[in-house]
Amino acid sequence: MVKTGNSKTKDLFDPDELILTKYEILEFCDRVIKKWxxxxxxNAKNxxxxxxVxxxxxxxxxxxxxxxxxxxxxWTFELLYENAMAQDEDWANMLKKLKNKK
Structure with missing residues (x-):
């Protein structure tokens, strides 16, 4: 939370700031390994x-x-953007595809 000039608080989102903990990153790795x-x-090499990792x-x-x-x-967001632009696809469709990948 950051205070603004008029004493109100405002949530500032910074997508470049990592909030995940070491444990949460390890959980992600475990989910991927479980899938593979x-x-x-x-998937032996993966x-x-x-x-x-x-x-x-x-x-x-x-x-x-x-x-x-x-x-x-x-880097991931940059690649997603570049990939979407290369496919000449709108962002709404790209986000739907990403959501459905879960």
């Missing part, structure tokens, strides 16, 4: 790589995680 374990022979997260301090994952988030 449904077909382990096809599972191995994601376990390496998990290990690096466990060994990385919180400030470095915020910097690294903050950059990943920014």
């Amino acid at each position: 374990n449904k077909n382990p022979s096809k 599972i191995l790589a994601m376990n390496a 998990k290990t690096s997260i466990l060994w990385t301090d919180d400030e470095s995680l915020k910097a690294i994952w903050g950059e990943i988030i920014v």
